[in-house]
Amino acid sequence: MTASDPVAARADDVWKVYGSGEAEVIALRGVSVTFQRGVFTAIMGPSGSGKSTLMHCLAGLDSVTRGEVRIGETTVTGLGDAGLTRLRRDKVGFIFQQFNLLPTLSAKENILLPLAIAGRKPDDAWFDTVIRTVGLQDRLEHRPAQLSGGQQQRVACARALVARPEVIFADEPTGNLDSRSGADVLGFLRDSVRQHGQTIVMVTHDPVAASYADRVIFLADGAVVDELHDPSPDMVLDRMKKLDAPAEVER
């Protein structure tokens, strides 16, 4: 990874086909997209548009049928399990809709889990910075069950940030949160991009959430159909309505 390389992740003509014969479903049809370093990107699209699939393929969680995915200088396509494990450990962070914290570990232990797995020592200064950013200073010894949903998701964010990955993939991070907690989470995701140059790719179907991003990519039927920069919620909603319309007609 070199700071001069402006591209954090990219997909080149990525196809994803599930099943075969009559059961064949084409989830992605030749998607090519580039994610600049230090940019907060939202991927939007109606249900079944392939947005989650695209994210899974970018993150190396799912294999592509054709095309190539790169994260930093690593070609993800074709990596074996060991390579993918190393990729997830060193270059990728995740934030999930369901938070996915280990219920038996304290907030602090959950945050440090990726580093513990990698056998790396946490950078204390950075850890403090992250904790302060997400505002968890006095919640570190709590178990997930003792935290509210918003707090849990902040722990999950901190977990993704603390390892300083090349890209953080967030899958509907506000899907399970009320609007205020959601706003908090989105707020410091944006802050971490602005202040620390973190790259974030977020899948969402919420126009308000998408409006926090620097850039919004719209997917429909497995292909990129549109793109917005510095969007407002209304702009996003507007585009989404257009995308949804043909789908409504089909039904």
Next chain:
Amino acid sequence: MLRATLKSLLARKVRLLLSGLAVVLGVMFVAGSFVLTDTLSRSFDSIFSDAYSQTDVTVAGKPKVEVSELDGESVPAPVPASAVDTVAALPGVAQARGMVAADGATLIGSNGKAVGSFGPPQLGENWLGENALTQLREGRGPTADDEIVINKGLAEAGKVAVGDRVGVLTLDAKQRTFTIVGTFGYSGDRDSLGGVNEIAFTDPVAQQLMLGRTGLFTSIDVKGTDGTDPATLKERVAAALGADYNVRTGEEAAADDAQGLKDGLGFFNNILLGFAGIALFVGIFLIINTFSIVVAQRTRELALLRAVGASRRQVIGSVLTEAVVIGVVASVIGTAAGIGVGALLANLAARFADGLSLAGIGVPPVALIASFAVGLIVTIVAAVTPALRASRIPPIAAMQDVATPDRPLTKITTLGAIVSAAAGALLGIGLYADGGLMLVAGGVLLAFVGVALLTPVLSRPVVGLLGRLFSWSVPGKLGRLNSGRNPRRTAITAAALMVGIALVTGVGVIASSAKTSIAGSIDSMDAQLIIQGTQTGPRPPTFDPTVVERAKAVPGVRDAVGVASDLAKVDGEQQFVTSVTDAAVIPAIYGSTAVAGDITRQGPDQAIVNAETATERGWAVGSVLTVQLTRGEEHRYTVSGIAPTDKSIGEIMLPAAAMADFAQPTLSLGFVRLDEGTPVASVQPQVEALVADNPLVSVIDQATFTQQQSDMLDQVLVMIQILLALAILIAVLGIVNTLALSVMERTRELGLLRAIGLGRAATMRMITVEAVVISVFGALLGVVVGGGLGAAVVRALRDQGFTDLTLPWSTIGIYLAVAALVGCVAAILPSIRAARLNVLGAIAHE
């Protein structure tokens, strides 16, 4: 990572409790066996060192036939009185006394019944007076030939006292009457040495009754002068007596004698360990299941670990770490419990064998090593498959509910078929090509694994069919569907029960076949009355050969024959031999014809052997056998006839004259043939009168004889059932475990069912049906597999007299009924748990 593993383990400790419990029980069995046998073995050590504590050197004749420990005790050649004098005259000898002590003296108690002993010998001996060890409790030593002293324990057991006239049976098989003039005990207020019954006579009576003639002793007890080293004394005595004598120091003799018992205990220990092994084998199934279910329930958690960078190896490591922790904890608890159980059993044994003072509970290092090794290995081996499965969870599962499609059962079924085939091959070689017990055991074990692998495929149709029995109600139908929805889980749970049930069924089939075969062969015998002793001690009771001669004179009796048996050395190998009063009668009784040669006649130097022994040792008619009996010199016999194996008396039948050199020159079995048309009842009392002086010997008809044989088999069967109960108990724990975990897994679903109106009772019924279906399925498998294994063994043993294959249908029915009951019991806790679910909480359950 380790921390995450341990914390997650702690959080789920209750779930893993039951799988741990299986290991605890198995390890307890292992540790308990070792502690029990070690404690008993050291206690025997102290008994023998006590018995020889007053002896510096002991001299005995070398036994003519060395008998292996499992078959009994070697009978040493007697020592002549002249040898005692030779030893007494040696320098350094303070005292040399001729001792008589031989097994086979039975006291007739005040109730007219023989006082038996289970295990310890019943010694007839000469009275040597008191010493630091032996102390008279009452009365005095015997001075007249009709006087005896007996040990206090025997007096209490027979409820006899000093001054009583009592009957005594000895090796000459005639009851004699003596007056008890004293009782004795041992230092430390012991009434016997380890439960041994002792009757002490005057020298000549002891010699006559226990050794057959006066002037002979069993051994010489030598006490050295002060300051003489026993080892030196031993050399001197050995040099003076020559090579025919076995000269040992007291310490050596104690160690030698104890070794015999230790070997026996070692054998006993191995049997117990075998059953512990079965229990642990069943435990493996339980642990595999628990880990598999827990891994399935933790899918999201494990996927998260993978998503944040954990490698496959780390996930495997995390599951195996759990296994190690459970293994260690269970081993610690199991070992501790095992030490407790071993100590308890040792105490019970000591109480049972009155006079056995325990040497203190010992925990031999091998007990600890074996317990921990077994506990850890079993847990880890069982966790390997679930760990591999855990490592295959894709990280994407952290994000979405990965639909886990029913993995096809083709692979596991193919593997199961291959393993089953291999098991069949092993069993075939083991059973039919004399491959030995280990091959058979290995085959049985493999068969269980093979069938367990095939179980998932079988479970669908069988469980479906079984479930129909309950499908008349909605809860019943749901229960049936639940038990069929995870074939692997159901299969493993059922397979665990299968193992125990298969083993009891297999043994049951063998036993019931043996019973019908015996009944058949007794029925076909042309001998209406059988004279036979009830064994109460290590040696079978015997009767005088004249009984047979006098029986022949009873009106209505056509013929009678008596059989004596002993262990002999034939062509250098230990072999059971019999001697029959009249060889010609045997083929008449069995209706048998010779395989070769002539079996209806036997000359004084001829031997009749059975076909199996002849094949084994390569003998044919005309072969010359060199036979060394317990007494007398080597004798050569020529094989004159070969009898069919299942219709012969013993392996080698020697002529009547050989009986005189047997350890017990008396008969242990007699057959009486009646004239045709003579009612048995009219003759029986007259034959009974002939053995009336011996309460141990009775005259029975064929039906009673058959009953006695099958009673004996029943006892063995019950013992095996008891020892297998633990394996079955563990399998039941497995059912509880599977259900409990399933209930936990289906919390949300149960909540929904309750929310839409399924009552508590109905919920419980649903769980119970699931349990019963699983347990009956397991029992069915066990009955089929066990029946098959048992039938295979019976067929393989056809030449050894297993002529009939009989399935114990009623027992099989009971096993199935018990399995259904067990299912109900296993369902109690999980179903209560399911019924108590808070409906709202359950629906919101993540």
